[in-house]
Amino acid sequence: MSSKVRVATMWFSGCSGCHMSFLDLDERLIEFAELAELVYSPIVDPKEIPDGIDVALIEGTVNTTEQLAQLREIREKARIVVAFGDCAITGNVPSMRNPRPRDEVLRTVYGGGEIPGLEDGAVPALLPRALPLQAYVRVDHYIPGCPPDADRIWKFIVTLIKEGKPRLEGEEIRFG
Amino acid sequence: MITLKLDGREVRAKKGQTILEVATENGIRIPTLCYLEGLSPKGTCRVCMVEIANRNGKLVPACVTPVEEGLEVITRSERLTRLRRTIVEMLFLERNHICAFCVSNGHCELQDLAVELGMDHVTFPYRYPGLAMDLSHDDFGLDHNRCVVCGRCVRACSEVEGAFTWGFTGRGIDTAVATDLGIPWGLSETCTSCGKCVQACPTGALFERGMATAAQVKSPEIIREVTERRPRVF
Numbered sequence: 001m002s003s004k005v006r007v008a009t010m011w012f013s014g015c016s017g018c019h020m021s022f023l024d025l026d027e028r029l030i031e032f033a034e035l036a037e038l039v040y041s042p043i044v045d046p047k048e049i050p051d052g053i054d055v056a057l058i059e060g061t062v063n064t065t066e067q068l069a070q071l072r073e074i075r076e077k078a079r080i081v082v083a084f085g086d087c088a089i090t091g092n093v094p095s096m097r098n099p100r101p102r103d104e105v106l107r108t109v110y111g112g113g114e115i116p117g118l119e120d121g122a123v124p125a126l127l128p129r130a131l132p133l134q135a136y137v138r139v140d141h142y143i144p145g146c147p148p149d150a151d152r153i154w155k156f157i158v159t160l161i162k163e164g165k166p167r168l169e170g171e172e173i174r175f176g
Numbered sequence: 177m178i179t180l181k182l183d184g185r186e187v188r189a190k191k192g193q194t195i196l197e198v199a200t201e202n203g204i205r206i207p208t209l210c211y212l213e214g215l216s217p218k219g220t221c222r223v224c225m226v227e228i229a230n231r232n233g234k235l236v237p238a239c240v241t242p243v244e245e246g247l248e249v250i251t252r253s254e255r256l257t258r259l260r261r262t263i264v265e266m267l268f269l270e271r272n273h274i275c276a277f278c279v280s281n282g283h284c285e286l287q288d289l290a291v292e293l294g295m296d297h298v299t300f301p302y303r304y305p306g307l308a309m310d311l312s313h314d315d316f317g318l319d320h321n322r323c324v325v326c327g328r329c330v331r332a333c334s335e336v337e338g339a340f341t342w343g344f345t346g347r348g349i350d351t352a353v354a355t356d357l358g359i360p361w362g363l364s365e366t367c368t369s370c371g372k373c374v375q376a377c378p379t380g381a382l383f384e385r386g387m388a389t390a391a392q393v394k395s396p397e398i399i400r401e402v403t404e405r406r407p408r409v410f
Contacts, residue, residue: 089297090268091304092276099272099306129304134297142296146276173296175287176275176390 005161008040008053009084010074012060012067013094013130017147018085019043019059024150035161053078055160057143061087061094062131064117066124075137080160083133086146086175094130102128141166144175180247181229189243196224196238199251206251207260207292209267209285210326211239212376214399215335221326222263223289226251235259261293268295269302270349272321273379279392280380286324287379310355312362316374316384318353323381325351329373332399341367353381372399 011019019042025032038044039053049070056078062068075081086092097105106117106126117126133139143156143166152172159167178189182204189198194217199206210221219240226238229248238251250256267273267286275281289295307320325344330353333342341364345354356364374382375394383392 083297086276090274091302092274095302095304096272096274098302098304132297132302134299135301139297144296168296171291173294174282174291176278176281 004034005036006039006050006052006054007036008049008056008074008078009038009042010040010056010058010060010070011042012058012071012088013063014060014085014087014092016042016059018057018087018143018145021085021145021147021150022057022153025154026150028150028154032157036157049073049077051077055080055082057082057084058088058133059084061091062127062133062136063094064124064126065120068127068136071133071137080140081133081137082141082143082156082166083139084143085148086144088133089142089144090175091130091132092146095132098129102126142173143168144173146176178243178245180243180245180249182249183251184248191243193243194239195226195236195241195243195247195249198243199238199249204251206238207289208239209289209324209378210328212328212331212378212396212399214401214403215328215331215376218327218331221267221324223260225256225259227253227256257293260289261295262299264289264293264295265298265300267324269298269300271303271305271307271323274321277389278322278380279383279387279389280322280394281390283390283393284380285378307352310361311385312360313364313367313369314362314385315369316361316371316382318361319381319383320352321381322379323353324379325353326378327353328376328378328396329353329382332372332376336399336402337368337370337372339366339368339370342373372402375399 039050040046056074062071083089087094106115116123119125145152156166156168178191182199182202187202196206206224209223211217217239219237222237224238225235227250228234229250275287310318330342334340341355343354344351345358346352355361356366375398376396380392
C-alpha cells in the first residue's frame with residue numbers, strides 16, 4: 001500500500017466538469033486504484049487535508065477566502081500541485097465577474113440589505129477577483145481543457161507516475 | 177534572383193519577396209497571426225519573427241522583411257518559440273479570452289497558436305478589462321473581449337471591399353477596432369454587410385449572429401481567392 005502514489009483532488013469555483021471527466025476514466029479507474037491512493041477528494045470521505053500528498057489535482061478558480069486558505073494548505077502538504085482544467089489555469093467562466101467590482105456583482109445578484117459573501121460568515125467572503133491558482137501559489141503542472149477529456153487526464157497521470165514527468169503534447173494542451 | 181539561407185538550407189528568391197513568402201514557397205512554416213494572404217502585411221503582431229543569424233541574431237518580422245542576398249534566416253529555435261509563446265501569452269492576458277464558450281472554440285487561430293507554441297498556461301497576471309460587445313448589426317456581432325487588434329478586418333474592409341468602415345480607435349493597450357469613427361456597427365452607412373471582416377478575423381471577435389459555442393467556422397482564404405482575381409494594387 002505504502003508504495004502507492006498519494007493523490008488528492010480539490011474542487012474550487014468550477015462546474016465539477018473536470019471531476020466528471022476524471023470519473024470518465026471508467027475501467028481505467030481500476031488501474032488508477034492500483035497505481036494511486038485517493039487520500040482526499042470531494043468523492044472520498046476524509047474531511048481534513050492529510051499530510052504527505054504526492055500529487056494534488058485542483059479544479060476551479062480561487063474565488064473565496066476559504067478556497068484561498070485551502071489552496072495554501074494543500075500547497076504546503078503536496079509535493080506536486082496541478083492546475084486541473086481551464087478554470088484553475090485561466091480563471092475561465094468564474095473570472096467573467098472580474099471586470100466589475102465584487103460588491104456590485106454581489107448586489108446585482110442578491111440585491112440590497114444583508115447579503116452573503118461580503119464578509120466571512122455562514123458562507124466565506126468572495127475575494128475581489130476570481131483568479132487562477134498560479135496567482136497565489138507555485139503550480140507545478142497544468143492540464144488544460146474545459147473539461148480536459150479522460151484520455152488527456154489519463155495520459156497526464158500515467159506519464160507523471162511512470163515517467164516522473166507529465167507529457168501532454170500538441171492538441172492535448174488546447175484550452176476550451 | 178537572390179540566394180539566401182533558411183535554417184541552413186540555400187534557397188533562391190525573387191527581389192522584393194518577403195522572408196515569409198520565400199519560407200512558404202520552400203515548405204517552411206512560420207507561425208503568423210496578423211498576416212493574411214491577400215491583405216497587405218503589417219508586421220504588428222510579431223508572432224512571425226525570425227532570427228537573422230549573420231546580423232547578430234537580430235529579430236525581424238518575416239511577413240514584412242524583404243529578402244536580401246546572403247541572409248541567413250533561422251525560422252525555428254528554442255529562443256524563437258519562447259519569444260513567440262510570450263507574445264501569444266500577452267495576447268491572452270490582455271483581454272478576456274474564454275475559450276470554453278467562444279463561438280470560435282476549436283476554430284480559432286489564437287487558440288491554434290497556443291497549441292503550436294506549447295502554451296499550457298499564461299505566466300503573467302491577467303488584466304480582465306471591462307470591454308463591451310456591439311450587437312447592433314443585423315447579421316454580425318463584435319466582441320472586443322476576444323479581439324487581438326490584428327487589424328485584419330480593417331485591411332479586408334479597406335483593401336478588398338473598399339468600404340473603409342473599419343478603423344482603429346484609442347492608443348497603446350486601449351487600441352480597439354471601430355466602425356465609422358466609433359458609431360455602432362448597425363448604424364454604419366458605409367458597411368456593405370459583405371462579411372469579409374468576419375471571415376478575415378482570426379478569433380471569435382467578429383462572428384455571424386446566432387452562432388452557438390464552437391459553431392463559427394471561418395474561411396479566411398476567401399480574401400486570397402477574391403484578390404487573386406484582381407490586379408494587385410499594393
